[in-house]
Amino acid sequence: MDFARKLKPHHLKLMVKISETAKLQFAADSIGMSQPAASRTLAEIETDIGAPLFIRSPKGMYPTPIGEAFVRHAQSILSGFETLESEVEGLGRGEMGEVKVGSVTGPAIRCLVPAILEIKKASPDIETTIEVGPSTEMVRRLEQAHFDFIIARLPHDYDSRAFHILPARSEVVSLLVRDTHPLAQESQVSLDDLSCYDWTIQERGSPIRSAIEEAFATNGTKIPSHITNTSSLVVMLGLLERSNTIAPLAEEVANMLTGPATGANLCTLNLDRKIMVSPYFVIMERGKQLSRAAERLLDAVLSRF
Template sequence: MDIARRMKPAHLELILKIAETQQLQLAAQALAMSQPAASRILSDFEKTIGSPLFIRHPKGMELSSAGAAFVRHARVILGEVETLEHELGLLQAGALGEVRVGSVTGPAAGCLMPAVQAVLESSPDLEINVDVAPSTELIRQLEEGRYDFILGRIPPTHDSRNFHIHPARTEVVALLVHTTHPLARREDVALSDLTGFPWVMQERGMPIRQAVEAAFHAEGVPTPPRVLNSSSLLVALAQVARGQAIAPQSEEVKELLVHADIGANIDAVNLRQPIIVPSYFVIRDGSRKLSRAAERLLAEVLERI
C-alpha cells in the first residue's frame, strides 16, 4: 500500500525510461525533469520497496530482479491509464457509451435511422438501441427511464410540462397497395373508391387510424368495413403482398419501401386529397440530463427534422 500511495504515472514513466536508456540523466532529460528530482524519485521508490531497482555500473544502470518486476507491472498500469484516458475522451466526445431511443414507425424510417447511421459512421463503438412502438408505450417507458428520448406524441393522459419537447413535423398518410392492385395505377382516387377493399390498419385510437377515419367522416363516406387490426408493419406488408389489401402507413415508410427497393412490388394509392396526421415531437424527460452520446444523436435527429 505504501507503493500504491507513492505511485504517480510520471514516476512510473521515469522508471521505464531509465530501464530503456540505462542512464538516469538521459531519462530525466527525456521527461523534461531535473536530474536531482529524478534521482530523488528513484531513491524514494527503492527505500519504500527495500531493494534497489537498478544495479549501477560505470557504463550505465541495469535492472535488478526487483526492478524487472516493477517495470513489468508499471507497463501494465500505464497501459491501463492510457486506455482510461482514451475511453474518457470518447465518452466526453459522445463517441462511446449507450443510447436508447424509441420512435413511432414513420419518424423511425424518415429521420431516426439516417441519424443513427451518421453517428455510427463516426463512432462505431457507440451502442445504440432503437425500439418502434406506439406513443403510449414510448411515453410510459420514457418516464421509467428506459429511453434517452423518443419520437412520438404525448397522449392526453400525460402532462406535457413534464417533458422537454422539440417540435418535429406532421405526417402524410400513404395508402400502400400491391403493384397489381386495381387502384395502383389510377390518378385522383377518391375515398369512396376505397371502401370495397380489405384494409389492414393500426388499432383504434392510433394516430394514423384516427386520421384515416376522420378523412372518411369528413367526406361523408362510410369507413371501410373489412379491417384487420395490427400496428405491425410486417403484418401490413404481408397482407398487401397477398392480395388487394390497403395498408395506411406514413409517407416516410412508403419512401423507404418504394424508393429504397426494400418493398418489392409495393405501390401507393394516388389520393385526391392527402390525409394528414397531427405532428409528432422529439420528447425527453425534463428531469434527466442527456449523456454526451445521447446529445450527439439528438442533434443529428433535429438536424434532419
C-alpha cells in the same frame, strides 16, 4: 506497505524508462528531468519499498526481480491512465459514448436512421441503441430513464410538464397496395372509391387507424367494412402481395417499401387529399442533462425535421 501512495504517473514512467534505456541519464532526459532528480526519485521509491529496484553497474542500471515486477505493473497502470484519458477526452468531445433513443416507426425511418448514419460516420465510437414501438411504451420507458430521448406522440394521460418537448412534425398517411391493384394506375382516387375494398390497418386506437376513421367520417363515407387488424408489418406485406387489400402506413414507411431497395411490387394510391395523423414530438425528461453524444444525435435529428 502502501508505498504506492505517492506514485504519480510520472514516477511510473521514469521506472519504465529506466528499464528501457538502462541509463538514468537517458531516462531522465526522455521525460524531461535532470539526472540527479531522477536519481533521487528512484532512491525515494526504493526506500519506500524497502528494496532496490535496479542494480547499479558502471554500464547502467538493470532491474532486480522486484524491479521487473514493478515495471511490468507500472506499464499496465500507465496504460490504464492512458485509456482513462482518451476515453474521458472522447466523452468530453462527444466522440464517444452511448445514446439510447426510442421512436415510433415513421420518424425512425425519416429522421433517426439518417441522423444515426451521420453521427456514426463522424464518430464511429458512439454506441447507439434504437428501439421502435408504440408511443405509450416509449413514453413509459422514457420515464424509467431507458432513453436519452424519444420521438413519439404525446399520450393524453401524461403530465406534459414533466417533459421537455421539442418541435412537432405531422405524419402523412400513404395508402399502400400491390401494383396489380385495380386502382393502382388511377391518377386520382377518392375515399368513396375505397370503402368497398379490404383494408389492413393497425388496431383501433392506434394513431393511423384513428386518422383513417376520422377521414372517412368527415367525408361522410361509410367506413370500410372488411378490415384486417394488424400492426405487424410482415402480415401487412403478406396480405398486400396476395390480395387487393389497402394498407395505410406512415408516408416514410410507404416510401421506403415502394423504393428501389425493397423491389417489392407495391405502390401508393394517389388519394385526392392528405390524411394526417396526430403529430409526434421529440420528448425528453425535463432537466435531464444529455450526454454530449446524445446531444449530437439530437441535433442531427432536429436538423432533419
